[in-house]
Structures are given as structure tokens and as C-alpha cells.
Amino acid sequence: MAGRYGSAVFRSHLFGSATVVTADAEVSRSVLQSDARAFVPWYPRSLTELMGKSSILLINGALQRRVHGLVGAFFKSSQLKSQVTADMHLRLSSCRSHSLLLVQDLAKSVVFEILVRGLIGLEAGPEMQQLKQQFQEFIVGLMSLPIKLPGTRLYRSLQAKKRMARLIQRIIRDKRARRAASPPRDAIDVLIGDGSDELTDELISDNMIDLMIPAEDSVPVLITLAVKFLSECPLALHQLEEENMQLKKQKTDMGETLQWTDYMSLSFTQHVITETLRLGNIIGGIMRKAVRDVEVKGHLIPKGWCVFVYFRSVHLDDALYDEPYKFNPWRWKEKDMSSSSFTPFGGGQRLCPGLDLARLEASIFLHHLVTSFRWVAEEDHIVNFPTVRLKRGMPIRVTSKEDDD
Numbered sequence: 001m002a003g004r005y006g007s008a009v010f011r012s013h014l015f016g017s018a019t020v021v022t023a024d025a026e027v028s029r030s031v032l033q034s035d036a037r038a039f040v041p042w043y044p045r046s047l048t049e050l051m052g053k054s055s056i057l058l059i060n061g062a063l064q065r066r067v068h069g070l071v072g073a074f075f076k077s078s079q080l081k082s083q084v085t086a087d088m089h090l091r092l093s094s095c096r097s098h099s100l101l102l103v104q105d106l107a108k109s110v111v112f113e114i115l116v117r118g119l120i121g122l123e124a125g126p127e128m129q130q131l132k133q134q135f136q137e138f139i140v141g142l143m144s145l146p147i148k149l150p151g152t153r154l155y156r157s158l159q160a161k162k163r164m165a166r167l168i169q170r171i172i173r174d175k176r177a178r179r180a181a182s183p184p185r186d187a188i189d190v191l192i193g194d195g196s197d198e199l200t201d202e203l204i205s206d207n208m209i210d211l212m213i214p215a216e217d218s219v220p221v222l223i224t225l226a227v228k229f230l231s232e233c234p235l236a237l238h239q240l241e242e243e244n245m246q247l248k249k250q251k252t253d254m255g256e257t258l259q260w261t262d263y264m265s266l267s268f269t270q271h272v273i274t275e276t277l278r279l280g281n282i283i284g285g286i287m288r289k290a291v292r293d294v295e296v297k298g299h300l301i302p303k304g305w306c307v308f309v310y311f312r313s314v315h316l317d318d319a320l321y322d323e324p325y326k327f328n329p330w331r332w333k334e335k336d337m338s339s340s341s342f343t344p345f346g347g348g349q350r351l352c353p354g355l356d357l358a359r360l361e362a363s364i365f366l367h368h369l370v371t372s373f374r375w376v377a378e379e380d381h382i383v384n385f386p387t388v389r390l391k392r393g394m395p396i397r398v399t400s401k402e403d404d405d
Helices: 025-033 045-051 061-076 078-093 103-120 126-139 153-177 187-193 201-216 218-231 234-253 260-264 267-280 311-315 329-333 355-372
Strands: 009-014 017-022 039-041 285-290 294-296 299-301 306-310 373-377 395-400
Touching (some): 017 025, 061 078, 061 187, 061 201, 078 260, 078 355, 103 126, 103 187, 103 201, 103 218, 153 187, 153 201, 187 201, 201 218, 218 234, 234 267, 267 329, 285 311
Antiparallel strands (some): 009 017, 039 285
16 A cells, blocks of 8 residues: 555554545545545544543534534624624723733633633633633643543543533523523524534533633634734735724724724735734644545545644645745735635534634734734744644734824
8 A cells, every 4th residue: 555655645653543644735625525424533532532522523423513503603603703803802902012922822811711702601700710720721631641540631631621511511501591582692502592402511511612722722823823924024014004004094084993894804914814824834734534445536545544634734835835934925815715725724514613703813913913013023933743832922022003103
């Protein structure tokens, strides 16, 4: 079989499993688009232990499609996007000049609380702080050794998840008890409203915890990387600032507040976010497991083998992107985001349901940053393992633009 594999598709052994690694855009696309008759999700044991059997990331079939569809529709709804926009306005407008600001920490704080409100309806206060503390304990175990003995990293993370689940399940019970015929205000309301006996309190709480992960990890890192890349590319920063200042002035002159649709209409801002996703590769890749022998573009993946779809290699392939290691938002004026060479949010039936929300949150953060402040970035470095992050949290020295007047 090794002879049939080219340099972009090869066999290896990852996380204790025989694995085919694909850095080929077409092969990767085919794997992502396949359904559960060919491939199912596969994760390291520590992740499966922490996520649980009812996680949207692990379940298959009709139940997965129902949960994904309900959550995906809510994440795309104007109602949630308007709520997130208003919440981010409130949080970011309260930010003042600091001599030194850590972008990564600020983005995590803002995004987590806003997404938790959208998921479970929890407002800022002692319970939010308790949930945040337990979530910090939980998330560090995702890439730990799969040993559940008391005192181990995985054990402590599992205990933190149990404490979070108790809090969320109490919220679910309260919502069920006083359920009214009104539009859903959060994701729990949406899932309860479906009326399915399969959507148990345990399943709902497990999935709410899983859906908090982007608020701690991917969305804040997307924002932080965008600030880093813009700091290193003055021309892009200038164009982004001009576009956002023009929108702000236009809305101010009309006596209107910015809506979520305004942010999503900023073409260059969206190009900056797209290029950050391509170059930053916040999610380096995903794994699938073959449930039968599968042939993809002439490559055989035997039953029981895993496939690692390596996004980073495709996104940085010089055959697909000119000067792939250069931050170049202008490339997206012509390039098609729907092509097989751009898959930062996965694909197929398991396409990330929060992709539009991630773009919106990043757009609002960047808008407030460039229209309200000037900054000078300190040197920082990207760390890619075990997850993408900035080594120092992306420190910037900020001054208010009001001080310029």
C-alpha cells in the first residue's frame, strides 16, 4: 500500500492508531464531505473521555443531525447575532486605555461570557465566575494523558466537568419547569423546545460544555492572531482602519447604532479574518475513522484506520497560494473561499455551526480596536502545539484616539 501513496498522502501512526495523513486538498475535501457510512469522528482518548458519548462531536446518525441542525440554525439566527452584537458593544465600549493590554486574555474574557449567555442564558455574576473557573480546569485536560486516577490531570478535568454539568442541568430543570410559549432566548431553550425524548438534560448539558470550547480557544485566538498579523502589516491595518472608520462615521451621522449586518458587510475586514484563518490555522486538522474500506481519489483507507486531514499543509501549499507564508488579505478579492483548498471550519455534515458567529465576533472586536485606539505591539511568537496560541498573550500598548483630539 505504501507505494500507492504520494508525498501529500501517506501512512503514519498517530495517537496510538494506524493513520493515513492527507495534505491533498481534493482528498481532504472528499473525506470531509463523506457521511457516517464511510467515516466517523475520531479523537484521542482523553478528548473522548472528557466530551462524553453524547457530544455533538462524537454522536452519529439522526441524533447528530438533529442537534447539529438545531444548534446551527440558532447560531445563524438574527436574534442571536443581534444579542451578541449588543453584548460585545457593551463590553468593548467599557474598555479604556491601558499602558499594556494582553489581547488574548481580553478576547477570552469577552467572548466566553457572551457565548455562555447565548448558550445557557447565564448572566454575569458569581455563577458565571464559578463556571469560568471550572471551565479553565476542564479545558487543560483535553490533551492530557488518558489516565483517570485521582490527582491526574484528566481526573481533575473530569471532576470540573461534573461540577459544570450540575450547574447547567439545574438551569435546564428550571427552564423546563417554567417553560413558556415564547421565542427561545438561548441554545438550551432551542433544544428543550424540540420536545424530543432523546434530548435529555445530560445530553444538552454535555453539548453546552463542548460548545463553550470555541469561546476559550478558537475565537479568541482568531482575534489575537488578526491583531498580530495586522501589527506586522501596516498597509493592511491602514485599510482596515479606513473601512471601519468610514462605517462608524456613516452610522454616527445617521444617528444609528451598528447592527450585525453592518459588520459582516465590511469586505476588507472579512478578507483580513479569512486570511488570518488561512495563515494562522487555529485548527490544524481533524481525524476521521474508516468504518469500512474506503477508496478516495485512488488512495485506499482500510477499515479501522484513521485519516488525519491536515488543514495547515493545504493552507500553506505554494501550489495553491502565492507566497503562502505572507499575510495577504487582498488575495481574497479574487480567490474563492468555497474551494477545497480552504477548510478552516471543517466541512460536510460536521461543518462548524458557529463559523458565522466567529467571524462576527472577530469583526466587532477589530472594529472597536481600530476605531477607538491606536496601538504598538510588543514582540510575541505563535506557539502551535498542543494548541495555537500566542506565547505572551499578544501584548500591545494602547492609547485612546480621543487623546489625539
